[in-house]
Amino acid sequence: xxxxxxxxxxxxxxxxxxxxxxxxxxxxxxxxxxxxxxxxxxxxxxxxxxxxxxxxxxxxxxxxxxxxxxxxxxxxxxxxxxxxxxxxxxxxxxxxxxxxxxxxxxxxxxxxxxxxxxxxxxxxxxxxxxxxxxxxxxxxxxxxxxxxxxxxxxxxxxxxxxxxxxxxxxxxxxxxxxxxxxxxxxxxxxxxxxxxxxxxxxxxxxxxxxxxxxxxxxxxxxxxxxxxxxxxxxxxxxxx
Amino acid sequence: xxxxxxxxxxxxxxxxxxxxxxxxxxxxxxxxxxxxxxxxxxxxxxxxxxxxxxxxxxxxxxxxxxxxxxxxxxxxxxxxxxxxxxxxxxxxxxxxxxxxxxxxxxxxxxxxxxxxxxxxxxxxxxxxxxxxxxxxxxxxxxxxxxxxxxxxxxxxxxxxxxxxxxxxxxxxxxxxxxxxxxxxxxxxxxxxxxxxxxxxxxxxxxxxxxxxxxxxxxxxxxxxxxxxxxxxxxxxxxxx
Numbered sequence: 001x002x003x004x005x006x007x008x009x010x011x012x013x014x015x016x017x018x019x020x021x022x023x024x025x026x027x028x029x030x031x032x033x034x035x036x037x038x039x040x041x042x043x044x045x046x047x048x049x050x051x052x053x054x055x056x057x058x059x060x061x062x063x064x065x066x067x068x069x070x071x072x073x074x075x076x077x078x079x080x081x082x083x084x085x086x087x088x089x090x091x092x093x094x095x096x097x098x099x100x101x102x103x104x105x106x107x108x109x110x111x112x113x114x115x116x117x118x119x120x121x122x123x124x125x126x127x128x129x130x131x132x133x134x135x136x137x138x139x140x141x142x143x144x145x146x147x148x149x150x151x152x153x154x155x156x157x158x159x160x161x162x163x164x165x166x167x168x169x170x171x172x173x174x175x176x177x178x179x180x181x182x183x184x185x186x187x188x189x190x191x192x193x194x195x196x197x198x199x200x201x202x203x204x205x206x207x208x209x210x211x212x213x214x215x216x217x218x219x220x221x222x223x224x225x226x227x228x229x230x231x232x233x234x235x236x237x238x239x240x
Numbered sequence: 241x242x243x244x245x246x247x248x249x250x251x252x253x254x255x256x257x258x259x260x261x262x263x264x265x266x267x268x269x270x271x272x273x274x275x276x277x278x279x280x281x282x283x284x285x286x287x288x289x290x291x292x293x294x295x296x297x298x299x300x301x302x303x304x305x306x307x308x309x310x311x312x313x314x315x316x317x318x319x320x321x322x323x324x325x326x327x328x329x330x331x332x333x334x335x336x337x338x339x340x341x342x343x344x345x346x347x348x349x350x351x352x353x354x355x356x357x358x359x360x361x362x363x364x365x366x367x368x369x370x371x372x373x374x375x376x377x378x379x380x381x382x383x384x385x386x387x388x389x390x391x392x393x394x395x396x397x398x399x400x401x402x403x404x405x406x407x408x409x410x411x412x413x414x415x416x417x418x419x420x421x422x423x424x425x426x427x428x429x430x431x432x433x434x435x436x437x438x439x440x441x442x443x444x445x446x447x448x449x450x451x452x453x454x455x456x457x458x459x460x461x462x463x464x465x466x467x468x469x470x471x472x473x474x475x476x477x478x479x480x
Contacts, residue, residue, distance in 0.1 A: 182407060
C-alpha cells in the first residue's frame with residue numbers, strides 16, 4: 001500500500017468525523033431549539049444543513065475516486081464502502097434534525113402542550129446511540145456496536161409511549177390541541193428514526209470488523225433476543 | 241473498454257431496473273392495501289421488503305467491486321456512482337411503502353375515517369414521479385428528469401392539504417377520531433417522502449447526463465422557479 005493511499009484513507013477518516021460532528025451538533029441544537037422553543041436556533045439548524053449536504057457529496061465523490069485510482073484490496077475496499085454508508089447515514093441523521101427544527105417552527109407562537117418528559121429522554125438516547133455507533137467505528141469495536149443495536153428497542157418503546165400518550169391522553173380528550181400535539185408526535189418519530197440510523201451505522205461497523213453482513217439481517221446477532229420475532233428477514237415469502 | 245466490463249455495466253443496469261420494479265410494486269401494493277383495507281396485503285409488503293434489502297446490498301457490493309477491478313474512466317465511474325445512489329433511493333422508497341403498510345395494519349379493524357380523495361391523488365403522483373424519474377434514467381433524458389423535480393411542489397401542496405384537513409376538519413372537531421386520523425396523516429407524509437426520493441433520483445440523472453451536481457443545489461435548475469425561495473443552499477450561514 002503506498003504511503004499516499006494511507007494518507008488519503010486517514011483524511012477520509014478525519015472528514016467522516018467532521019461529518020459526524022456536524023450531525024451530532026444538528027441533533028443537539030434542534031433538541032435545544034425544541035426545549036427552549038427557540039425559532040431562531042431552529043432556523044439556524046435548517047440553514048446549516050446545506051453545508052452538511054455539501055460535505056456528503058464531497059466525501060461520496062472522494063470515496064469513489066479513491067477506489068478507482070488505487071484498486072484497494074478487500075480490506076481497504078471494505079473500509080471505504082463502510083465510510084460511504086456512514087456518510088450517507090450521517091447525512092440522513094442531519095436531515096432528521098432539520099425535520100425536528102421544522103416542527104419547532106410549526107410549534108412556535110403557541111405554548112408547549114405539556115412539559116416534555118419522554119421526548120428529552122428519547123433525544124438523549126438518540127444522541128447516545130449516534131455517538132456510541134461512531135465511537136464503535138473509531139475504535140473498531142463490534143461489541144460496542146452491538147450495544148447500540150440493543151438500545152434500539154428502548155427507542156421504539158419510548159416512541160410508542162410518547163405517541164400513545166399524546167393521542168390518548170391529550171388529543172382524544174380535546175381535539176383542539178391537535179395542532180400543538182401532532183408536531184410533538186412527529187418529533188418522537190424523527191428521533192426514533194435517528195436511532196434507526198445509528199443502528200444502521202452499528203451494523204455497518206460490525207460488517208467492517210467481522211466481515212459479516214448484519215445490515216438487514218439482524219437475526220445474525222444471535223444473542224440479541226429482541227430481534228427473534230423477525231422471521232421475515234430469513235426467508236422472505238413471495239407475494240401471494 | 242473490455243467486453244466483460246460492458247457486459248457487467250449492462251447487468252448492473254438490468255438489476256437496477258429489477259430494484260425499481262420491486263420498489264414500484266411495493267408502493268402500488270401498499271396503496272392498494274390502504275384503499276382496500278387489506279391487512280394481509282399490507283403484511284405481504286412488509287415481508288417482501290427483506291428481498292429488496294438483500295438486492296440493495298448485492299448491488300452496492302457489486303458496484304464497488306466493479307470500480308475496484310476495472311478502474312473505470314470518468315464517464316463510467318459516474319454511471320456506477322449514479323447507480324449506487326439510485327439503488328439507495330429505491331431501497332428507501334420501498335421502506336416508505338413498508339411504512340405505509342404499517343399504517344394500514346394500525347388502521348385495520350376500524351372503519352376508514354373518511355372516503356380517501358387526496359391521498360389517492362398523492363399516491364398516483366408519487367407513483368408517476370418514481371416511474372418518470374427511472375424512465376429519465378433509462379433514456380438519459382435530463383429534460384424528463386427536470387419534469388419530475390417540478391412535480392415535487394405539487395406533492396408538498398397535497399401533503400399540506402391532507403394534513404390540514406385531517407387536523408382542522410376532523411381531529412380538532414372530535415379528538416376521539418385521532419387514532420384513525422393520525423395514521424392517515426402519516427401516510428400522506430410517507431407518500432410525500434417517496435416524491436422527495438423520486439426528486440433525488442431525477443437530480444442524480446441530471447448529474448449523470450450533464451455532469452452537473454443538482455442534488456442539494458436545486459437553485460442550479462435556473463428555470464425552476466419554485467426553488468427560487470431557497471437561498472440557504474447558496475450561501476449557508478454559520479451558526480451564530
